[in-house]
Amino acid sequence: MAENEKPRHIPLAQKYRPMTFADVVGQAHVTRTLKHALEMGRVANAYLFIGPRGIGKTTLSRIFAKALNCTNPHDHEPCGECENCKAITIGNSLDVTELDGASHNKVEDVKPIIDAVDFPPSASKYRVFIIDECHMLSTAAWNALLKTLEEPPPYVKFIFATTEGDKMLATIVSRCQRFDLRRIQTNEIVARLKHICEIEKVDAGDDALLAIARGAEGGMRDALSSLDQLISFKEDGKITEEDVLNIFGLVSRTALESLAGAILRGDAAAILNAVEEFDSAGRNMRRLSGELMQHFRNLVVYMALGAGTKSLEATPEQIKTLEEQAKKVDISRIYRIADALAEMEDKLRYTLSVRALMEMTLLRAGRIASVASVEELMRAVRQLAAGLPASVQSAPQPAPAKSEAPQRANPILDEPKMNRIIEAVGGTTIDVTR
Numbered sequence: 001m002a003e004n005e006k007p008r009h010i011p012l013a014q015k016y017r018p019m020t021f022a023d024v025v026g027q028a029h030v031t032r033t034l035k036h037a038l039e040m041g042r043v044a045n046a047y048l049f050i051g052p053r054g055i056g057k058t059t060l061s062r063i064f065a066k067a068l069n070c071t072n073p074h075d076h077e078p079c080g081e082c083e084n085c086k087a088i089t090i091g092n093s094l095d096v097t098e099l100d101g102a103s104h105n106k107v108e109d110v111k112p113i114i115d116a117v118d119f120p121p122s123a124s125k126y127r128v129f130i131i132d133e134c135h136m137l138s139t140a141a142w143n144a145l146l147k148t149l150e151e152p153p154p155y156v157k158f159i160f161a162t163t164e165g166d167k168m169l170a171t172i173v174s175r176c177q178r179f180d181l182r183r184i185q186t187n188e189i190v191a192r193l194k195h196i197c198e199i200e201k202v203d204a205g206d207d208a209l210l211a212i213a214r215g216a217e218g219g220m221r222d223a224l225s226s227l228d229q230l231i232s233f234k235e236d237g238k239i240t241e242e243d244v245l246n247i248f249g250l251v252s253r254t255a256l257e258s259l260a261g262a263i264l265r266g267d268a269a270a271i272l273n274a275v276e277e278f279d280s281a282g283r284n285m286r287r288l289s290g291e292l293m294q295h296f297r298n299l300v301v302y303m304a305l306g307a308g309t310k311s312l313e314a315t316p317e318q319i320k321t322l323e324e325q326a327k328k329v330d331i332s333r334i335y336r337i338a339d340a341l342a343e344m345e346d347k348l349r350y351t352l353s354v355r356a357l358m359e360m361t362l363l364r365a366g367r368i369a370s371v372a373s374v375e376e377l378m379r380a381v382r383q384l385a386a387g388l389p390a391s392v393q394s395a396p397q398p399a400p401a402k403s404e405a406p407q408r409a410n411p412i413l414d415e416p417k418m419n420r421i422i423e424a425v426g427g428t429t430i431d432v433t434r
């Protein structure tokens with residue numbers, strides 16, 4: 001075992017902090033634009049990075065600062081080797097100043113920045129000011145900065161980062177190039193964790209890594225901190241899904257998928273058993289509700305766009321299940337299941353009887369899944385009218401059949417007649433589950 005050689009004291013989030021734009025996971029829409037700006041020599045005076053915590057705003061700010069000041073960039077990526085790059089990495093650069101807006105939010109805190117702007121950079125091309133959690137700056141502090149922000153000397157660049165874009169003053173936002181960083185997709189986090197586990201010689205299964213990513217809810221830093229925690233907790237270096245689930249109070253992938261399957265089958269007994277089991281194992285019901293929603297969301301995306309789409313946030317194992325479940329249900333039923341779940345998420349915030357609400361909602365969702373929708377009935381009527389065998393089965397109809405069917409000669413019901421029927425039954429909003 002290489003246990004003793006590992007420098008355990010460096011947290012993974014720090015050790016594997018991205019050093020170039022190419023290393024940054026899940027923010028290609030931002031890194032591409034920044035690199036392009038560098039390439040064209042069209043760098044703005046101020047940038048504003050908005051996004052949830054732990055997704056790499058500060059890291060991206062530092063990479064950008066390095067790319068601006070690197071003396072030996074490769075393809076507009078910082079080299080990481082020159083004096084400027086090294087100084088920025090260890091937070092020692094005279095020309096790059098970082099300020100934590102949460103703890104330094106008063107006018108006197110930004111005064112040194114305003115004073116420093118007058119002096120050209122000492123060892124690099126630009127003087128860069130990075131202000132983190134910048135929504136915390138007082139209005140007075142922003143007003144003090146405003147003039148500098150409007151017409152900074154050509155060698156001054158500002159990078160602001162915040163989790164709360166809504167709290168930013170419009171006068172500031174309009175003076176910045178704004179970038180919205182997104183939550184990192186679960187499968188992207190899994191891929192990164194897998195890569196790191198290989199280097200660190202950590203034995204963790206795919207489902208264990210998936211559970212870490214699920215627990216981190218789109219934040220790479222949280223995912224890496226959890227992995228750190230698990231490595232020190234498991235001395236044999238072997239991390240199982242069970243370990244991770246216990247830490248986060250999550251339900252296993254397969255248990256979640258089989259609960260979704262029970263809902264789709266309308267299997268009341270299986271639904272109640274699953275809830276009972278999760279409840280007695282102390283699983284987090286609110287998280288379960290969110291994850292179920294995510295599962296059905298993925299199912300809809302899969303059914304609408306197939307497995308190849310980037311919108312699908314799923315690992316290969318999850319996609320296999322989606323493929324199976326998609327065969328057995330009509331998409332309109334899933335929309336209605338999702339409605340029921342969304343209603344529950346809302347109520348979960350206030351209710352004290354979490355388990356009862358969960359049971360009632362999932363049973364209702366199961367009923368929705370097993371009862372045909374008006375759309376399905378109408379399709380069956382159309383098929384009957386066109387002389388085709390009607391089916392209101394759970395299986396979705398293949399797309400080509402739809403376009404051929406209504407074209408048959410002398411259909412008993414034509415389109416206007418159909419519409420009159422739909423009108424007569426109260427339009428498509430009728431709830432046949434009640």
Ligand SMILES: [Zn+2]
Pocket residue numbers: 069070071072073078079080081082083084085086
């Ligand atoms: Zn460099």
